[in-house]
Amino acid sequence: QVQLQESGPGLVKPSGTLSLTCVVSGGSISASNWWSWVRQPPGKGLEWIGEIYHSGNTHYNPSLKSRVTISVDKSKNQFSVKLTSVTAADTAVYYCARVGATTGIDPWGQGTLVTVSS
Amino acid sequence: DIQVTQSPSSLSASVGDRVTITCRASQVIADGLSWYHQKQGQAPTLLIYSASTLQSGVPSRFSGSGSGTDFTLTISSLQPEDVATYYCLQDYTTPLTFGGGTKVEI
Numbered sequence: 116q117v118q119l120q121e122s123g124p125g126l127v128k129p130s131g132t133l134s135l136t137c138v139v140s141g142g143s144i145s146a147s148n149w150w151s152w153v154r155q156p157p158g159k160g161l162e163w164i165g166e167i168y169h170s171g172n173t174h175y176n177p178s179l180k181s182r183v184t185i186s187v188d189k190s191k192n193q194f195s196v197k198l199t200s201v202t203a204a205d206t207a208v209y210y211c212a213r214v215g216a217t218t219g220i221d222p223w224g225q226g227t228l229v230t231v232s233s
Numbered sequence: 234d235i236q237v238t239q240s241p242s243s244l245s246a247s248v249g250d251r252v253t254i255t256c257r258a259s260q261v262i263a264d265g266l267s268w269y270h271q272k273q274g275q276a277p278t279l280l281i282y283s284a285s286t287l288q289s290g291v292p293s294r295f296s297g298s299g300s301g302t303d304f305t306l307t308i309s310s311l312q313p314e315d316v317a318t319y320y321c322l323q324d325y326t327t328p329l330t331f332g333g334g335t336k337v338e339i
Contacts, residue, residue, distance in 0.1 A: 163329040174327040219267035219282035226276050
């Protein structure tokens with residue numbers, strides 16, 4: 116049973132860089148899936164940030180593309196997201212998740228709250 | 234980008250009621266739509282994928298239908314544990330896009 120766990124700082128200063136890592140357990144990150152980041156501002160809906168394949172191929176949300184980088188570390192079975200030049204609008208719960216080819220997003224990590232504040 | 238319009242934004246129903254939530258995509262997405270529910274304080278959970286395939290372990294009172302641009306999630310008999318916010322997601326093409334959500338209350 117694949118499980119995902121996010122980790123990273125819960126507080127980031129404005130104009131700084133948000134960095135999170137997602138560790139995949141119970142399965143290989145090199146399996147035929149995409150690995151994704153999704154965020155949810157407090158009290159609001161879900162926003163897809165982007166995804167990565169184990170080969171390093173990526174897709175990003177155009178609204179964030181200039182600020183986001185997703186990378187993979189196959190040796191550690193994990194993937195990461197970096198978001199630069201953050202503002203209060205980037206305050207959200209950040210989820211990592213596995214994306215199936217035609218089978219939806221499952222499973223999801225438990226999520227981690229990142230607050231942008233000085 | 235493909236926009237996904239979800240309705241209603243909220244609903245209140247009684248235990249045992251049949252509940253229907255709809256999503257409309259701005260372009261044809263074949264059966265590239267999945268449904269999730271999110272209980273308070275928890276991560277979303279997959280209910281339906283490929284528009285109508287029930288995820289393993291999900292109760293059979295949940296069903297999905299539709300293709301092309303119009304999709305429906307139906308709860309045949311609402312239960313207290315179904316109180317949650319429901320989201321659709323078009324996963325036909327990137328960027329993946331979510332509907333705005335439907336808050337279901339009893």
